[in-house]
Amino acid sequence: METAVFIVCALIVLSGAIGVVMSRNPVHAALSLVATLFGIAVLFLNLGAQLLAVVQVIVYTGAIVVLILFVLMLLGVDEDEDLETEPIVGQRVVAVLIGLVLAGAVLAVIIIGKDAAVTGAHSATAAISPTVANVVQIGQQLFTTYVFALEITAGLLTIAVVGAVLLSRRPKDLQPIPEPESMTEMGDDPLTVTTEEAAH
Amino acid sequence: MADEAALDGADATDSDATPEVAPEELFGTLLTHSGGQLVLHPSRETYPALLRTLHEAGYFSIIDLCGVDYLTHPGRSGVPASVSTERFEVVVNLINHQQRSRLRLRLQIPADDARLASAFDLYPGTEAMERETFDMFGISFDGHPDLTRILMPEDWPGHPLRKDYDPGRIPVQFKGAPANR
Amino acid sequence: MIAAASSIAAATVSGDPLLAGHIDLVIVLIVILKVVVIFGLMLVATMLMIWFERKVVSDLQNRVGPNTAGPFGILQTLADGIKFFFKEDLKPARAQMRVFILAPFLTVVPAFLLFTIVPFGGDFSNGHDGSVELFGHTTYLQLADPAIGILFALALSSIAVYGVMLAGWSSGSKYPLISSVRASAQMVSYEAALGLSVCSVVLVSGTLSTHGMVMAQAGEGWFSFIPHWNIIAAGVVPFVVFLLASQAELNRPPFDLVEAEQELVGGYHTEYSSIRFALFFVAEFMNSVTMAAIIVTLFLGGPAGPAILGPGWLWGIFWFLLKVLAFLFLFVWIRSSVPRVRYDQLMDLGWKVLIPLSLGWVILLATYYVARDQHWNGVITIALGAALGLTGYGLLRFAIGTSRVKRLQGVVE
C-alpha cells in the first residue's frame, strides 16, 4: 500500500516538476508546481508526518504559489514568453551543465553510499514515534535541539522582509498635482484630514 | 382691413424708429433683450475676446451651448439689423452667480465656413456641448481638444439637427445586420 | 472525491475508535455509509441554505422572496439547479480552456472535503465522549478525526482559492482577472488572521483534533457548558477575529470584493454559465454552511450540550444544528445590513488590525499559560504582557501614521 502510494505520488511530483520547466505559460508552470508540492504533501502523509503534510499544503500551496500567481496575474504575464532571446548569454548551457553536475552528485552519493546513505528510515534526525503526537515531536525538536537554527531562520526571514520593503520603496513616488485651495473655508474639523488623505 | 393697416403702420414706425436710437451695447457688443434676458450679438472674431471679458466680469460658467439651423427660417427675430444673419447660430448661455444674472450670446455662423473658436480654454465645461453641436450641426470648434461625435456613432453621415437632414432615410445601424430600408 | 478524502482521513486518523483496531469489511462499509450520508446531507444542506438565505434576506428587505416552487418556495433551489443544468454552456473564445473547465471543480471539491472533520453529533453530556454504537462498532459522528484536524480545514481553505483564482485568470477577460487578483491577495491576507485566531483556540484546548476540541468544551448540566466554550475560555477576541476573517475567506458581504457585482460585474465567474456557474454557486453556499459549523466547533462547543430526554446523540445533532443555524442567520443578517468595504480598507483591516490583534492575543494567552505552569503571579504577568502588547500595537499605529504623513508630504512636495 505504502509503495503504491509512493509510486503514484512520485509520478505526480516528477511530472509536476517537468511541467514547471517545460510549460510555456507561466501560470501553467505555477500550477505544475502546485502538483509537485501536493504530491510531496501526500508523501509526507505516507511517512506518517501529518503535520508536515498539512503545513506543506498551507504554506507552500496555500500561500507561496498563490503569491506567485498573484504576481503573474498582476503583471499580466499571460502571453507566451519569447524563448528565443536569452537574458544572460549562455545561460542555457550553464543551466544544463549545473543540472548534470547535481544529478551526478546525487547518483554518486547513492552509488557510493549504498545502503548507508539510503536507509529507508523515516527521518535522518529523529524517528517518528507512532505513540507520541506529531506536533509534540516536532515542537520538541524545534525548540530544543534545533532552537538555534530556528532562530537564525527567523532572523533571516525578517531581514528578507525588511529588505524587500526597502527595495520596493520608490523615493520619488507619484507626484499628483497639489489640491487647489477651496473657496470654502475648511474648518478645524478632524474630517478635513480624512478628506485630504483620501483625495490623494 | 383696418387692423392690417394699423399693424403695417406700427411696423413702419418701428422700422423708422430703430435707426434713430443708438443700438444698445454691453461689453462693446450689440445688446438686445429677449423675454427679460440680455442677449449679446458678438461676431465670430470678437467671440474669444468677449469670453475673456465676460470671464473677468464674473461670468464663470457657460451653462449651455447649442446650435440652431435657420435654414428654413432665415428672417429670425431678435437680431439687430446691423448684424448680418447667417444660416447657423450658436447660442451660448452664461451665468454670473454673484450678480445672479444670465447672458446669452448669439453667434452667426455661415454655412460655407461653419467654424467657431472653442471656448474650452476658459470654460472647459463646454467640451461636451461643443462636441454635441459639432455632432448635430457640423459646426467645428477650433481649439477643441477632441472634436469627435458624441451622441451619434463615429461614422454617421450627416448632422441630424440640420434642417436639410432627412431623418428616417438612413437605416439604424446594428453591426452585421443587413440594411433593409 | 470523497473516497479520496476518506483515504487521507484513514491514513491520518488518530481519534476515532472505529479505526483503532483491525479494519474489517463492516468498518469499511460504515465509513462508506458515512461518506454517502454526509455527501447527501451536504447537498441538501446547501440547497436549504440557499433557500434560507434568500428567504431571510427577502424578509429583511420587505419583500416576499421565493414562494412558488414547493411550500414556501423551498424547492426554488432545485428548480434553479435544473435550469442551470439545461442551460447552454458558453465557452469564451479567449479562455484557457483546460484551466477554465478545471476551475469550478477546484472550488467545489474542497468545499465538500471541508465537512469531513466537523463533528456534527454525539452525546457529550455528563462526561460522555460523543461516541455512538453503529452496527456493533463504536464510532464518532464525524467522518474523520485526524490528529491535525483543524489544520486540515485551513489547508483546504487555502486550496479553495485556486478555483477562484484560476477561474478568473482563465476566462481571458478583464473583470474576472481583476477579481482573481483581488481573490489571491484577500485569501492570503485573511488566511493569516484565520490561522492566528485558531492558534488561540488550540492553546486553550490543547489539541488540534476537532473532536478533542469539542470534548474540551463539554460540561455537565445546563449552564456548565457555556463557561467551557472557547468563546469565553479563549476570550472573545479570537472569536471576533475568526468571524470577520471567515467572512472574508468566504467572500461574503461586506468582504465580497471578489465578486463585487457593482464593480466587477460577476467577478471571477463573469464568463461562466450553466452548470459550471452552478458549481461555484453551490461551493460558495456549502462553504458558508461548513464555515458556520467550524465556528461552532471551535468556539461554541460543537454538538456538546445537555441531553434532556431520549438518546444523547440526537441531542448532539440538535444542538449542533441550532448553533449552526444561528450563525447562518448571522451571516445573512450581516450581508443584508452593511455596505461593501473597499479593497484597500479590506487590506488595512486584515493587516493592520486583525493580524496584530490575533497575534497579540495568542502571545497574551501563551503568557498566561506559562505563568500558570510556572506558578508566577498571574495578574502581574498578564498585566505586563498586555502592557507590552499595547506598546507594540501603539508603535505599529505610530509607524503607520508616520508613513502616511510622509506619503502625504511627498505628495505635496
Added chain:
Amino acid sequence: MTTTHDAPINLAQTSEGAQELSSRDVIAGAERLRELGAVLRLSESEALNAELEQTPDEETMIINMGPQHPSTHGVLRLMLELQGETVLRCKPIIGYLHTGMERTGETLTYLQGPTNVTRMDYAAPLFTELAFSLTVEKLLDIEVPERAVWIRMLMTEMNRISSHLLFMATNGMDLGAVSMMLYGWREREEALRFLQEVTGLRMNHNYIRPGGVAADLPDGWRDSILRLLDMLPPRLDEYDVLMTNQPIWRERLQGVGAISTEECLALGVTGPILRSTGYNWDLRRDMPYMAFDQVDFDVVVGSYGDCFDRFAIRLAEIRESMKIVRQCLEKMPKGDYRIQDKKVTPPPRARIDESMEALIHHFKIFTEGFKVPEGEAYVAIESPRGELGCYIVSDGSPNPYRMHVRAPSFVNLQTLPHLMHGNLLADAVAIISSVDPILGEVDR
C-alpha cells in the same frame, strides 16, 4: 434632400475605433489637461512638462465599464485606464440612448411637447415638462393661474423627493448595501403612488403642460400627501442608521471624488455637485421661478465636495422638499388649474358635448396645435440633478423651430474624468453613483 443621404453607408465601417483613449506618448498638452480635468490648475506648458505618472503602457490596463454594466446607471460607457486598481484616466462615452428627442420635438406641437421631453429625465420627468412649459409660456407671454403654479410646485417637489429616493437606492446598491436599494425603492414607490394618483401615470406623466397642468388635484390628495409626509421622516431616520452613521459607509464615501468650487463652475456643473463644494447656489432661491420666493426652505451645502457630501445633500434635500410640500399644502389657493385662454387651453370636456364651436376648437387645438409668437427663450429650473434649461426658438408656427434641453446630467458627466483620477476602481462606482446621471437625459 442633400448629398449626405446618397453617400453609401459602409456597415463594416461602423466601429467605435476613434473613441479610444489616445496612447500615452502622443498625448498633447490639451488632451492631458482635459483628461485630468486640470485646466484650472496647470498651465498648458506646465502640464506638458510635468512628470505626471509616466507609466509605461504595459503596466496599465484599459477596461470598458459599460455600456452594459450593473453600476453605470443605464448605458453609460466608461473607458478606464487602470494601473492595478487605480484609475489613471477615464473617458465617458455616451450616445447609446440617443433617440433624437430634440429633433422629434421640432415635429411635435407645443401641446404635444411635454410627452416628448418627459422621457428625457425619466427619474424626474415633471421637471423637464416644467422647463418646457415655462419656456413656451414665456414665448406666449402668459401667466398661469395661481393654483396651477402651486400645483406645479407641489408636484415637482414630490418628484424631487422620488428622484432623490431613487438616488438613495442606487447609491446604496452601488456600494453594496443591497437592502438600502430595496428600501429606497419602497419609499420611492410611495411617492410615485401619489404622482400616479394625480397624473395617472407613475412616470412620464405629461402632466405639466403649457398653460397649466393637465388635471386638477384629485379628491383626497391632501390625505395622501399627509400620509406620505408622516411616513417618510422615520424612514429617512432609518437611512441615517443604515448609511449616514454607518462607519463602512462613511469610510467608503468621505474624501472620495472630491472637487472644488472653481472646477465645478468652470465645468458648468450645477446642482448637488456644485452645492457639495460649499457653493451656495440653488435656482429656486437665487433666481426664483414660479412661487419659490414665497416658500421657506434651506439650501443645503456641503464642505468638502466629496461623495459623502453629495449623498448627505440629497438626503437633506428630501427633508427640505418635504418642507416645501407642506407649505404648498397650506398655501394651495383655489381657482383654475390651467389658463382660461382659448388659444392655449382646450375647452372643458363638458362644453364639447354642448357646443359645436368648442368641439371644433378642441379638434383644432389637438390636431394643429396653437401658434406661438416668433422669438426665442431660455428658461432654467432647478432639477434634482442641477440646472435644467430649455431653449426654444419659435418661428410663429405651432411647432417649435428648435427645441434644446440643457440637461444637467449631460454636463455633470464631464466631472467623471476629474473625479476618478487617482481613485480606486471601487471608488469609480461610488463616484458615478454620486454624480447621479440619468442617461435618458444625457443622450436625449
